[in-house]
Amino acid sequence: MKYKDKYIIANWKSNVQTITEAEEIINKGLELGDKVAHYTVSAPFIYPLSAKYSPVIGSQSVSQYEGGSHTGLYTAQQTKNAGATFTLLGHSEERARGMSDADINLSIENALKQDLYVCLCIGERVRETSEIEIKKQIDESLNGLEEELNTNKIMLAYEPVWAIGSGALRPATDSEIIETVNFIKNYIKTQFNLNEETKIICLYGGSVDSTNIENILNLETVDGILIGRASSDLSEWSKVVDTLK
Numbered sequence: 056m057k058y059k060d061k062y063i064i065a066n067w068k069s070n071v072q073t074i075t076e077a078e079e080i081i082n083k084g085l086e087l088g089d090k091v092a093h094y095t096v097s098a099p100f101i102y103p104l105s106a107k108y109s110p111v112i113g114s115q116s117v118s119q120y121e122g123g124s125h126t127g128l129y130t131a132q133q134t135k136n137a138g139a140t141f142t143l144l145g146h147s148e149e150r151a152r153g154m155s156d157a158d159i160n161l162s163i164e165n166a167l168k169q170d171l172y173v174c175l176c177i178g179e180r181v182r183e184t185s186e187i188e189i190k191k192q193i194d195e196s197l198n199g200l201e202e203e204l205n206t207n208k209i210m211l212a213y214e215p216v217w218a219i220g221s222g223a224l225r226p227a228t229d230s231e232i233i234e235t236v237n238f239i240k241n242y243i244k245t246q247f248n249l250n251e252e253t254k255i256i257c258l259y260g261g262s263v264d265s266t267n268i269e270n271i272l273n274l275e276t277v278d279g280i281l282i283g284r285a286s287s288d289l290s291e292w293s294k295v296v297d298t299l300k
């Protein structure tokens with residue numbers, strides 16, 4: 056694989072409706088060799104897919120609660136026990152449904168207690184207020200988690216809301232991606248007293264597909280890609296994988 060030092064996380068969202076389809080997509084991804092793609096799958100699929108592909112299976116969220124009367128939510132402990140190795144948190148589609156940075160902060164703690172790796176999504180709704188929005192998300196969602204950042208178990212994904220999903224205005228430009236990923240890394244370094252060996256890893260996500268993935272992976276500061284729609288369609292995903300081989 057050409058980009059073996061970069062991370063690839065496929066976020067299936069509420070797509071991929073059968074286990075057969077899920078396995079076809081994961082098997083295609085395995086053609087990338089041992090530095091494979093990881094997948095955030097819907098909750099009902101975590102257990103059956105982990106039985107076969109545990110190291111690459113993650114969830115799309117975990118609850119801010121550790122248990123109790125919260126119908127529809129699933130805990131970090133359940134996620135871990137079902138076989139997932141990591142979780143996405145703070146995705147803008149979840150934020151839009153009401154998940155706050157304070158909730159995300161609790162969810163990160165719960166995930167790390169269960170030894171799950173975390174990919175924390177941050178990104179502005181409006182390009183012009185990018186730095187203000189991102190600072191607030193970092194301050195609140197990572198509040199008090201300095202020690203946890205030092206474990207290198209939290210990575211970030213910069214996902215500008217205006218570039219994500221079917222309503223995307225356009226993909227971000229190279230210079231917007233470089234500028235904002237560098238801003239995120241530097242801001243975290245100035246806000247937290249991090250050990251020298253702590254590395255801030257930041258992926259990019261938003262309208263990435265087989266036509267632009269290489270270009271974005273070639274940006275030095277970008278540590279990988281969080282890829283949504285293009286990862287849940289076998290034909291487009293196959294093109295992505297073939298591009299990366």
Ligand code: PGA
Nearest residue numbers: 219220261262263283284
């Ligand atoms: P997209 O989504 O690639 O479909 O724009 C990215 C994401 O939501 O993580």
